[in-house]
Each structure stands twice: as C-alpha cells, then as structure tokens.
Amino acid sequence: MAFLADALSRVKPSATIAVTQKARELKAQGRDVIGLGAGEPDFDTPDNIKQAAIEAIKRGETKYPPVSGIQPLREAIAAKFKRENNLDYDWKQTIVGTGGKQILFNAFMATLNPGDEVVIPTPYWVSYPEMVAICGGTSVFAETKLEDGFKLQPEALEKAITPKTKWLIMNSPSNPSGAAYTGEELKALAEVLLKHPHVWVLTDDMYEHLTYGDFTFRTIAEVEPRLYERTLTMNGVSKAYAMTGWRIGYAAGPLALIKAMDMIQGQQTSGAATICQWAAVEALTGPQDFIARNKAIFQARRDLVVSMLNQANGISCPTPEGAFYVYPSCAGVIGRKAPSGKVIESDEDFVSELLEAEGVAVVHGSAFGLGPNFRISYATSEELLEEACRRIQRFTAELR
Ligand SMILES: Cc1ncc(COP(=O)(O)O)c(C=O)c1O
Incomplete structure (x- = not known):
C-alpha cells in the first residue's frame, strides 16, 4: 500500500x-x-503599513484572531468592495485567509465533490488545476487565443460547461497573460452563465490595481448583478501593496459559502496572522497613492x-x-x-x-x-x- x-x-x-x-x-x-x-x-511594503503592524504588536494584538478575520479588517474589505467595485457586501459576507491561495483552497474544499468540474481558461495560473485536483475535482480547460488577447470567448465558455460544472474561474488581469476583461467582455460571458444557473463564478481579482493606460477594471458581480448570488469575489493585498510575505488574501460572497469556508479554515489555520491583518487594515484604509x-x-x-x-x-x-x-x-x-x-x-x-x-x-x-x-x-x-x-x-x- x-x-x-x-x-x-x-x-x-x-x-x-x-x-x-x-x-x-x-x-x-x-x-x-x-x-x-x-x-x-x-x-x-509601504512604511505606513509596516508601522501599523509594529503598533499592533505593541498593543498586544498577538492572540488568535477570529477564524474569518478581525472585524476591522472585514469591515475594511466590505468598504473596499463598495468604494472600488460598487459591490454591496456585509462584513459578515467576507473572509480573510492566509494569502489569496488559502481563500481559493477553502472555496474548493468547501464545494468540490469527486467528479465536479471547474472550468479554467487557458493560459491559467499554475495553481488552479493543482488545487482542484487536490480537492478531488476535475479541471476542464477552455482555450483562449492570442488573436483574442488571451480572453475567454462566450462560445468557448458555452462549450466547456456540462451538467457537472461547479465553478468557472475568472482571473483578470491574468497571471500569466496580463489580459484583463472590459465590462462588455464580462457581460458577454455573464450572458452565457445566466443560461446555466448551476455554475458559480470564482473571480480572482488579485491584480485589480495593476492595469494600464485608460483601462478600467471591472469585476463580474458588478457588471452582472444577477450573478451576485453565485459569485465569490476574491482579492488580496499581496500584489497591490507589495505584501506577498504577509500572506493576507480575502473574499466576499454568499453567506452560506463564507460560513463553509470559515468551517474549513477553523480546522486548518484558525485564520491569518493577527499582526498581518492589522497591517492589511492600514493597506485598505490608509493612503492609496x-x-x-x-x-x-x-x-x-x-x-x-x-x-x-x-x-x-x-x-x-x-x-x-x-x-x-x-x-x-x-x-x-x-x-x-x-x-x-x-x-x-x-x-x-x-x-x-x-x-x-x-x-x-x-x-x-x-x-x-x-x-x-x-x-x-x-x-x-x-x-x-x-x-x-x-x-x-x-x-x-x-x-x-
Ligand atoms: C492569479 C493569482 N492568484 C492568486 C495568487 C496568490 O496570492 P497570494 O500570494 O496572496 O496567496 C497569485 C500569486 O501569484 C496569483 O498570481
């Protein structure tokens, strides 16, 4: 054996x-x-963020956090989604994890049964299919083309969906292609998803703040509010605030899903490091220049x-x-x-x-x-x- x-x-x-x-x-x-x-x-990492962590240590914020995150951070996350993405989430609909990676893992662990399919547009971030595999799911790859700027086309999405599809992963801007979807492009994909009510969307918006020229970042639940009830909007401070080593990621979505993710996290890490969470509060609420x-x-x-x-x-x-x-x-x-x-x-x-x-x-x-x-x-x-x-x-x- x-x-x-x-x-x-x-x-x-x-x-x-x-x-x-x-x-x-x-x-x-x-x-x-x-x-x-x-x-x-x-x-x-900017000095104001480092300073917030130092002050948290001095205040004695060094105990176990609540599993889903300290309330000031969860409130800052809800405020961020409102301010930057026009999305209404109660702070109880948010969860903080040890990097964006743990958020994704929690979501797959909480939802995938053997045989469940996850649609992943190619080229993809290397960890998606591996996480899906570890959690017992099956990846279904939807190809994009260089001529389409490596963006998933509605027909390719339609073809990839089966009765077993549980999630579509969106990642805009993308690692590895850098491609980012406009509001219209997201809307066209949303039209396909509206025809398949069993499919949820996990949108990895990690690179939200890194778009160039006059490009405006949009996220799918904002563009198509009818998908709000089946979207997990994921984000984090790693890339935007140069905080990769602090290991703070977060997401917001329907309460039942967040509670399931909280349950998994409670048996796994008990939540992200308290000190880093205080640093993330400063990142999201402090100066953004x-x-x-x-x-x-x-x-x-x-x-x-x-x-x-x-x-x-x-x-x-x-x-x-x-x-x-x-x-x-x-x-x-x-x-x-x-x-x-x-x-x-x-x-x-x-x-x-x-x-x-x-x-x-x-x-x-x-x-x-x-x-x-x-x-x-x-x-x-x-x-x-x-x-x-x-x-x-x-x-x-x-x-x-
Ligand atoms: C697309 C994408 N999602 C998620 C992550 C993970 O972020 P974190 O470092 O916060 O776990 C990365 C990091 O490379 C990434 O490129």
Whole structure:
C-alpha cells in the first residue's frame, strides 16, 4: 500500500518555482543570470503599513484572531468592495485567509465533490488545476487565443460547461497573460452563465490595481448583478501593496459559502496572522497613492519589454492590459537550431536553451496550459529588463 495519498499523484510541482530554483543554481555556479520568473513586486511594503503592524504588536494584538478575520479588517474589505467595485457586501459576507491561495483552497474544499468540474481558461495560473485536483475535482480547460488577447470567448465558455460544472474561474488581469476583461467582455460571458444557473463564478481579482493606460477594471458581480448570488469575489493585498510575505488574501460572497469556508479554515489555520491583518487594515484604509506610483513604473516596464520583444526574431508579443506579465509567442522559433546544436521543438526547449545560452530565466507557456509561449515577469528593474530583452534578441538572432 502506498504511503502517500493518491491525490498527490495528480499534482504537479510548480513550474515557476522550478525555474526560479534553476536560475538560483546557475547563479550559485557563478553564472550571470537574470531571473524573470518570479511573480512578486520588487518594491518594499509601504512604511505606513509596516508601522501599523509594529503598533499592533505593541498593543498586544498577538492572540488568535477570529477564524474569518478581525472585524476591522472585514469591515475594511466590505468598504473596499463598495468604494472600488460598487459591490454591496456585509462584513459578515467576507473572509480573510492566509494569502489569496488559502481563500481559493477553502472555496474548493468547501464545494468540490469527486467528479465536479471547474472550468479554467487557458493560459491559467499554475495553481488552479493543482488545487482542484487536490480537492478531488476535475479541471476542464477552455482555450483562449492570442488573436483574442488571451480572453475567454462566450462560445468557448458555452462549450466547456456540462451538467457537472461547479465553478468557472475568472482571473483578470491574468497571471500569466496580463489580459484583463472590459465590462462588455464580462457581460458577454455573464450572458452565457445566466443560461446555466448551476455554475458559480470564482473571480480572482488579485491584480485589480495593476492595469494600464485608460483601462478600467471591472469585476463580474458588478457588471452582472444577477450573478451576485453565485459569485465569490476574491482579492488580496499581496500584489497591490507589495505584501506577498504577509500572506493576507480575502473574499466576499454568499453567506452560506463564507460560513463553509470559515468551517474549513477553523480546522486548518484558525485564520491569518493577527499582526498581518492589522497591517492589511492600514493597506485598505490608509493612503492609496503608492498604487498609482507603482502602476506608472510597471506600465513603463511593460511598454519597454513589449517593444523590445517584438524586435526579436520569431517572437510576437501582444500588449496586455494589466498585471506584471507578458506572454509572447515563440511559435516563430520552433524548428530552428540553438547555439548548442539542439533543435527547438517546444517552448520548454526554447526557455531551457535561452537559459543555457544567455542566462535569462523565463517560464515556458506549456506550464500554464497554452503554448508555444513563454511568460516574462517584469517586476524587476528597467535596467535588468532591458539587458534581458537584449539577450533574447541576440539569442533569437543566432538561431539557425
Ligand atoms: C492569479 C493569482 N492568484 C492568486 C495568487 C496568490 O496570492 P497570494 O500570494 O496572496 O496567496 C497569485 C500569486 O501569484 C496569483 O498570481
């Protein structure tokens, strides 16, 4: 009898972590490596937020929190949804978890039975299918196309829905493509969902505050209020406030679902760290000017990377609306020979040859369920991004 659980055999290790690890190893060997794999802002958490945590410690806010979160944070979350998304949630309809990741896990644990299906548009954030698998569900992938800006089309959604569908996962702006849906695009998907009342929507709005130009962020329950009763709106402070290490995520939705998630969390972590919750109160209620400043920096980086990649032979890079990722196609280099003599047959070959030849670490698209592409995280300095793109240009120019 195997000691490890069967569910584990369905789970893959994270490709993004593997790339980061490989880059670290090469660096340790003395190689000059630029890592563009990591999905976290390179900024420090703002001082007012750090200060709020220090003050919480000094006040003695160091005990177990209520499982779903401290009331001031849950009220701040409800106020945030009203202020920024025009969504009415009572604070009791909110829950705080140990990062957005735990919120997603709670939701799947609370709802998935064996055989239940979760529709996941490709390319997807690597953790969705793995979480679904751990919780005993089945992922159904709905493909998007580069020509559609990697956005799910209503026909593809319609085709993916079956009587067993429990959830559709929406992630806008998206990790890995950076694609973000306009209000009209969400409305068109909502029309399909209205025909299938058994399907719930889990919207992962983690990158809400990272959209560029004149793009306006919208979320599905706001665009189609008839979906409010079957939507879990998820968000967090990790990306918007450069707080990845504080591990605070949150969601709001129908009370019965929130209570079920609370029950799971109560047997699992007993809630997110109290001190970090106080820091998150400051993030959501304190000055917000940090967000606009960062957005401007990210937008300049995005524009730089998109323009330089489009000047690389065989690479085609659409301009995404948000997040801090681009998802270029490398279809134009498939079949060509790398300096090592190896013929590039897949995006996985492309990224490993690029790392070997030029020391640039990016993640292959097949890890996100759609290729041949690769993901670049531009959450790093312009100087490094420029150098990395120059190396990609040189690498692609040398392919034969
Ligand atoms: C799309 C998406 N959702 C959720 C998360 C998880 O967020 P957290 O770090 O708050 O757990 C990430 C982090 O990479 C993400 O990219």
